[in-house]
Amino acid sequence: HISLSALKTIQRSGVLTYPPIQTIEQLDTIQKHQPTNEMYSILVARSGHAQVSTWPISLITGNISITPVPGMSEELASRIQLSVIKLAGEIGLVGAVELIVDADDFTKLISINWLNPVVQDNLSVGSITSYAEQFLRAVLDLPLGSTEALRSYTVSGSLTTDENSNDYRPYLHLMARNPNLKFNQATKKVSVIGDNVENLLTEIIHTQQYFSGEIKE
The missing domain is CATH 3.30.70 (Alpha-Beta Plaits)
Incomplete structure (x- = not known):
């Protein structure tokens, strides 16, 4: 984890950072809750031209993560993903970010990861486009890749x-x-x-x- 003060120092030296510091500051103002036994991981990528993509939602329980969440309805998955897409637009996200939320109430944010997402291995192995590749595409304002899963x-x-x-x-x-x-x-x-x-x-x-x-x- 890199502190906001460190990022601001880097930016003052003329180096661009992604997501933009303004975006990270806005995310930092959102109330955080304590970790729970079961959490959801939602990842979203957004380019400078506002193209947005999300991956299937993951379940984090203990030291295991499962993508997608077993038994989650398409309706609930869509609600969660749409709320994250809306947030990405509101904060002007350029790049990608992982939001960890309470599985019992997805409106309760637990943590935010943009360097090393908890479920990055799930995406690297099980998705057509990995988190790292999508992040780079978004930052370079290239067309985003498919987030379709390779298997169930x-x-x-x-x-x-x-x-x-x-x-x-x-x-x-x-x-x-x-x-x-x-x-x-x-x-x-x-x-x-x-x-x-x-x-x-x-x-x-x-x-x-x-x-x-x-x-x-």
């Missing part, structure tokens, strides 16, 4: 290194066991895409448990 679901989970091992040895077993797993060493997450969310959750939870040393096979 993407599930990602955070990884914890086994204190008695290292990150390399678990990869040998896990990558051989399921070649469809996608690992991101930078974010310490594992992701997988597919059409059966229960099976995907089973794979991610097994991977987390094996990686941490909780289970041995």
Whole structure:
């Protein structure tokens, strides 16, 4: 996280920042609420010519995220996405941002991420256009890419290194066991895409448990 004062110092030196500082200041004035057991992640990108795109809404629960939210109606998803698109226009967003909201009341904002979204791995693996690419397109005022999902679901989970091992040895077993797993060493997450969310959750939870040393096979 970069503070507003640091961003203003950077801007005074002649460097442009995205989203614009004015946008970040407006987002900073919105009341924030405490994290809850279940939260939604909504990501929106907007270019200088006001082209806007959103990705499917994600569910964040514990150290796992699921895209899209299982069981969410199209009506509710549309309401949430339209509210975020409206907000993006009101604050003059150029770039992209992730809004984390309470799953029980999406009007309660919990946090804002624009550098490292919580669900960026879900989008990198499960979407035609990743968050990073879309952010760059928006900033350069290029046509935005498709946010269509590659499969029905993407599930990602955070990884914890086994204190008695290292990150390399678990990869040998896990990558051989399921070649469809996608690992991101930078974010310490594992992701997988597919059409059966229960099976995907089973794979991610097994991977987390094996990686941490909780289970041995």
